[in-house]
Amino acid sequence: MDITAALGFLWDYRLALSVGLGNTLHFTALGLVFGLTIGFVVSVVRQAGHPVLKVIVTTYVEIFRGTPVLIQLFWFFFCLPAILGVELGNVFSTVLTLSLYMGAISSESFRAALKAIGAEQRDACVALGLPARVSVPYVILPQTVLRAVPTLLSNCVTLFKESALVSAVGMADLMYQGQMIADATARPIEILTATALIYFVIAFSVTRIVSFYERGYLARMRL
Amino acid sequence: MSSSFLNVQGLRKSFGGHLVVLDDINFQMEAGERVVVIGPSGSGKSTLLRCVMGLEKIDHGRIELEGVRYIEADPKSTKDNFVNIPVRNKVGMVFQHYTLFPHLTVLGNLILAPMRARGESRSSSTERAMQLLTRLGLESKAGAFPGMLSGGQKQRVAIARALLLDPKIMLFDEVTSALDPELVTEVEGLMLELAEQKMSMMIVTHDMWFAKRIATRVIFSADGRIIEDAPPSKMFTNPAEPRTADFLKKVLHVETIS
Amino acid sequence: MSSSFLNVQGLRKSFGGHLVVLDDINFQMEAGERVVVIGPSGSGKSTLLRCVMGLEKIDHGRIELEGVRYIEADPKSTKDNFVNIPVRNKVGMVFQHYTLFPHLTVLGNLILAPMRARGESRSSSTERAMQLLTRLGLESKAGAFPGMLSGGQKQRVAIARALLLDPKIMLFDEVTSALDPELVTEVEGLMLELAEQKMSMMIVTHDMWFAKRIATRVIFSADGRIIEDAPPSKMFTNPAEPRTADFLKKVLHVETIS
Amino acid sequence: DGYWSEVQKRGTLRCASAISPPYVMKDLKTGEYGGAYLDLCKQFAEVLKVKVEFVDTTWDNIVAGLQAGKWDMSPALNRTPARALVINYSGIAGYDEMNFAYLLASEKTKNPATDLSSFDVAGMRIGVMSGSAQDHKVTERFKKAQIVRLPDANGLNLALLSGRVDVAGADSTTNLLLQTANSEKVGLLEAHPALMKQGISFGLPPQLTYHDIQVLNIFLEEKVSLGSVDASLKHWSEVYLAGAK
Amino acid sequence: MGRYTWDFSVIAANWDPLMAGLAVTLQLTAICAVIGLVGGFLVCQMVMSRIAPLRWVAIGFIEVFRCTPALVQIIWIFYCVPFFFGVFYDPFYMAILALGMNITAFNAEAYRAAIQAIPSSHYDACTALGLSPLKKTLFVILPQAVLMAIPVLLTNTIGLLQQTSLVAIVAIADLMYEGKTLATQTYRPIEIYTTVAFIYFALSVPLSQVVGLCERRLRSRLA
Numbered sequence A: 001m002d003i004t005a006a007l008g009f010l011w012d013y014r015l016a017l018s019v020g021l022g023n024t025l026h027f028t029a030l031g032l033v034f035g036l037t038i039g040f041v042v043s044v045v046r047q048a049g050h051p052v053l054k055v056i057v058t059t060y061v062e063i064f065r066g067t068p069v070l071i072q073l074f075w076f077f078f079c080l081p082a083i084l085g086v087e088l089g090n091v092f093s094t095v096l097t098l099s100l101y102m103g104a105i106s107s108e109s110f111r112a113a114l115k116a117i118g119a120e121q122r123d124a125c126v127a128l129g130l131p132a133r134v135s136v137p138y139v140i141l142p143q144t145v146l147r148a149v150p151t152l153l154s155n156c157v158t159l160f161k162e163s164a165l166v167s168a169v170g171m172a173d174l175m176y177q178g179q180m181i182a183d184a185t186a187r188p189i190e191i192l193t194a195t196a197l198i199y200f201v202i203a204f205s206v207t208r209i210v211s212f213y214e215r216g217y218l219a220r221m222r223l
Numbered sequence B, C: 001m002s003s004s005f006l007n008v009q010g011l012r013k014s015f016g017g018h019l020v021v022l023d024d025i026n027f028q029m030e031a032g033e034r035v036v037v038i039g040p041s042g043s044g045k046s047t048l049l050r051c052v053m054g055l056e057k058i059d060h061g062r063i064e065l066e067g068v069r070y071i072e073a074d075p076k077s078t079k080d081n082f083v084n085i086p087v088r089n090k091v092g093m094v095f096q097h098y099t100l101f102p103h104l105t106v107l108g109n110l111i112l113a114p115m116r117a118r119g120e121s122r123s124s125s126t127e128r129a130m131q132l133l134t135r136l137g138l139e140s141k142a143g144a145f146p147g148m149l150s151g152g153q154k155q156r157v158a159i160a161r162a163l164l165l166d167p168k169i170m171l172f173d174e175v176t177s178a179l180d181p182e183l184v185t186e187v188e189g190l191m192l193e194l195a196e197q198k199m200s201m202m203i204v205t206h207d208m209w210f211a212k213r214i215a216t217r218v219i220f221s222a223d224g225r226i227i228e229d230a231p232p233s234k235m236f237t238n239p240a241e242p243r244t245a246d247f248l249k250k251v252l253h254v255e256t257i258s
Numbered sequence D: 001d002g003y004w005s006e007v008q009k010r011g012t013l014r015c016a017s018a019i020s021p022p023y024v025m026k027d028l029k030t031g032e033y034g035g036a037y038l039d040l041c042k043q044f045a046e047v048l049k050v051k052v053e054f055v056d057t058t059w060d061n062i063v064a065g066l067q068a069g070k071w072d073m074s075p076a077l078n079r080t081p082a083r084a085l086v087i088n089y090s091g092i093a094g095y096d097e098m099n100f101a102y103l104l105a106s107e108k109t110k111n112p113a114t115d116l117s118s119f120d121v122a123g124m125r126i127g128v129m130s131g132s133a134q135d136h137k138v139t140e141r142f143k144k145a146q147i148v149r150l151p152d153a154n155g156l157n158l159a160l161l162s163g164r165v166d167v168a169g170a171d172s173t174t175n176l177l178l179q180t181a182n183s184e185k186v187g188l189l190e191a192h193p194a195l196m197k198q199g200i201s202f203g204l205p206p207q208l209t210y211h212d213i214q215v216l217n218i219f220l221e222e223k224v225s226l227g228s229v230d231a232s233l234k235h236w237s238e239v240y241l242a243g244a245k
Numbered sequence E: 001m002g003r004y005t006w007d008f009s010v011i012a013a014n015w016d017p018l019m020a021g022l023a024v025t026l027q028l029t030a031i032c033a034v035i036g037l038v039g040g041f042l043v044c045q046m047v048m049s050r051i052a053p054l055r056w057v058a059i060g061f062i063e064v065f066r067c068t069p070a071l072v073q074i075i076w077i078f079y080c081v082p083f084f085f086g087v088f089y090d091p092f093y094m095a096i097l098a099l100g101m102n103i104t105a106f107n108a109e110a111y112r113a114a115i116q117a118i119p120s121s122h123y124d125a126c127t128a129l130g131l132s133p134l135k136k137t138l139f140v141i142l143p144q145a146v147l148m149a150i151p152v153l154l155t156n157t158i159g160l161l162q163q164t165s166l167v168a169i170v171a172i173a174d175l176m177y178e179g180k181t182l183a184t185q186t187y188r189p190i191e192i193y194t195t196v197a198f199i200y201f202a203l204s205v206p207l208s209q210v211v212g213l214c215e216r217r218l219r220s221r222l223a
């Protein structure tokens, strides 16, 4: 295959690909923000909430971890609006699904981190006479976040990758654009390889950051 | 009775309802006393200290400090005791595994409680903390994270952190048993210094030599009860109970400490 | 010289090329001797034992057992020493952290090496293993997994596992320092039993009382060198070197062991 | 108040866009939407004095999207009674026939019979756009062949060219464009008797009233009778073929 | 809420195709699970090999499959392999190829983590016991690695069950694909997508219970 011709071909479609990448990053970013918030709240509820609430959030986590993201997307796209009888925009449905999925997987990471902060640290807080209004924001929360960062970052990579599924419901993300161009031009090799490369470069960099963080920062603190 | 400095009455503590770890403990202590608790593993030494600190829900009994009841079993509540928090805050405790907060520097660990819980200003608490660190020869470590300290340094910082709250009594639970043998001395040295300043203490340790040096009184506990309570001179040379003698023999490999 | 039972000559060991941990160690030992190595943390005691076992690549020197050189620094190879494996297999070693294999039962741990490395039949190795376990009072634990044993039991099984290979010499690296104080006695008891049977041993320990009881000879090492080498009666009561005296004082809290 | 006044309040007319040249097309280099039916969407939006918004989707979602209220119209939708049970339709804006494209080089599809019997054999893979009218007809007609449902027209074309399917059953115009672009590779087969001839119109949300539908119909009536739909089809076919070269 | 009238008769009427799809899903899962268990171990051995080129190939393989979306992998393999080699294999085999390589990469990491978790003192103990390198690998390292990796391997396999739904996008007639087809044919997406989601969920939940059980038992045994 002629590399310069392939690059020239890709260059022609730079706009479509960058629009797709922009959408992918947009969906991922929104999913992250809402998903992490949901995840933290859920993990706290599971740790110390009302029993009824616990059952509800546990069921939620199990459902979203126990079904394919693809079916979740279809369900939120085509079932929920009809059941509720309200209009839900496509971007809204997409971000809703990704957020709920991210919330489910990251609640597990937060939970593990909360658990890893041994009872010893809580005892130390009592022995120092720290009330909850001090121990939670100054001792428990910072340690939870620091500890959860590596798994949360890999959850972010997971979400970024899973977001490719939104192409199946017609959201014009990177995957959708790549597929459209491949289909329309009947030249899948260049375009799909380029798409895969874009995903790879981003996901790979983030995983490097994760191991850098784990080796450097966390090791120094011996968390 | 209630004129004692520390007064533990009818203390009973079980885990899961059936494993009774402390069974009707009655124990008094005067200000300035240094009580060392010894006994076999699992005999409830740590649990006793944790109850005095208010870290465990007790089944029965009450604990008073300077005549004020600050912990009392509350049979109605399944989760908590009655706790008088201002009085409990006069008790300080240091644990076996350096429970410094790893995300804060040494100085950050020291000033957290004075600043956030006692409302002391940053400048005043920092000043007091730095004075204490200087006394301990640790002023150069103020900005270091706990992960960068040796075990002995960590434990001395943990003790300093408790001291900065001006406790009436300090509880030490095997604070040296996770340390390398040479590092033990620096921590024990600091405790001996506190002893000279007449700090009231309850100490759990497996180091009988240290026990002998620091204690004004030694308690031998087994199976959730206080078996013997005597001054160290008596306890280590001529214990009254055969079980105490037995235990000391096992731990010391020698008959008595001269 | 080369008639010694164990002969370490010109041993030098560094990590990463610059951190010299053992510096020109020369050391001989006769059959039946029990050498205890003491010294501050990081002084290279474990490293010395690991070199004798052949677990470390050495920079320089050689080690002989019964006159046969079995380890020699190989300056050409950056990864391995010259090792005479059949001779090295006459050395047995037990580590601080019970290195029983957690996926095998006690019996499985014991017969693994006889069966897989020595080619002994399953029935014969099982028989020998069961005899040994019975002697140790552990026959009921043969089918148990290590996770179900106490620390003291684990260490006794680990010693038994090494003994089943009929070693000429046993190396013990702080085998009791991770144990609860009462469990220490059962492991030390087993080692004393081996001593009575005239097993040659090199022992690293921080327990000076035990050192005094078991040693025929004590070596004090610091900074990668052997500082003092004397019988226990001399070492503990009247050490020649000020550094030794200093160290013993720190570790014992008393001037000498009577 | 009718449905269209709600659209006017919102200010945008949402049109589903699932690729099917020359009806619905998108120039990926520029991101411009085009095609004969999308032109009609644009013109209808002008009538309503609102902006037009094209929503990317795939064919198998096109009816579900109307049911779920994801868009206001699905252009270029074949009229079938089954669909009419769940959504509304505008009047007819054109007719759709289907035919079959196959690879000339393939042994399996040599000299196909016009009654389709040589396609309906075990091991034959017939590609269709998932959820399209052709999908339904082919599913009815073929009992032995395996039916492979692909999400859109381009995917179907690529599947045929890559050998993923042996035969592509699609809208005649779409197939004709494929054949014209790849005349040395692709052959076309017209079925006798015809498998289907269906009107194409706009699919509309189920809750529209008769009055709402009338609005669109009156608009369409004029466009069709003036021949502007045909002209537009011709134009976009040329654009497509120029791009495929 | 409640505007929608549910009608599950459509599920009963189309039970057979759904079950046929489920059979394909289960077949794909089972075959790829086996490939992943064996392949993962082999790739892990390559990663830990002394031969540098073998190591590089294996690490490259793992990173590529871990850092790109599974959907991209599947579509790449479906569209690009025929163009490269001019042949189109049976799509079922292509699906197995794509999913199998994906799970192999993830399992290789699980094995590697397990092997690295074996304390170095066990290697020393083997030397002290006179076990040769081969015997050491065979009787000490391998069994421990497999035991310790089991929970993660099982988790990956549950993930695989959900991943298989992606092949619906390239028209392999699995459960998801049958669901999608039925949804567009019957115009009752709500009942159908809900049922399909429930089937996936009903398969995943008992599996994750098993994982939890395994984890607890292993942890108590290997403690």
Ligand SMILES: Nc1ncnc2c1ncn2[C@@H]1O[C@H](COP(=O)(O)OP(=O)(O)OP(=O)(O)O)[C@@H](O)[C@H]1O
Pocket: B015, B016, B019, B021, B039, B040, B041, B042, B043, B044, B045, B046, B047, B048, C180
């Ligand atoms: N949180 C807990 N839940 C259940 N049982 C517990 C708990 N904490 C302690 N125990 C049990 O209570 C008993 C006493 O424990 P404790 O830690 O007080 O003993 P100890 O005298 O401090 O022993 P050691 O010398 O080993 O520290 C033990 O049998 C222990 O297993």
Ligand SMILES: Nc1ncnc2c1ncn2[C@@H]1O[C@H](COP(=O)(O)OP(=O)(O)OP(=O)(O)O)[C@@H](O)[C@H]1O
Pocket: B180, C015, C016, C019, C021, C039, C040, C041, C042, C043, C044, C045, C046, C047, C048
């Ligand atoms: N694998 C290694 N890599 C680098 N340095 C090492 C390694 N093993 C040991 N060291 C260093 O070698 C020195 C001697 O270690 P060694 O474990 O032999 O001491 P030790 O006398 O056994 O101490 P301890 O009483 O704490 O067990 C220490 O400074 C240690 O940090």
Ligand SMILES: [Mg+2]
Pocket: B045, B046, B047, B174
């Ligand atoms: Mg304790």
Ligand SMILES: [Mg+2]
Pocket: C045, C046, C047, C173, C174
């Ligand atoms: Mg050592």
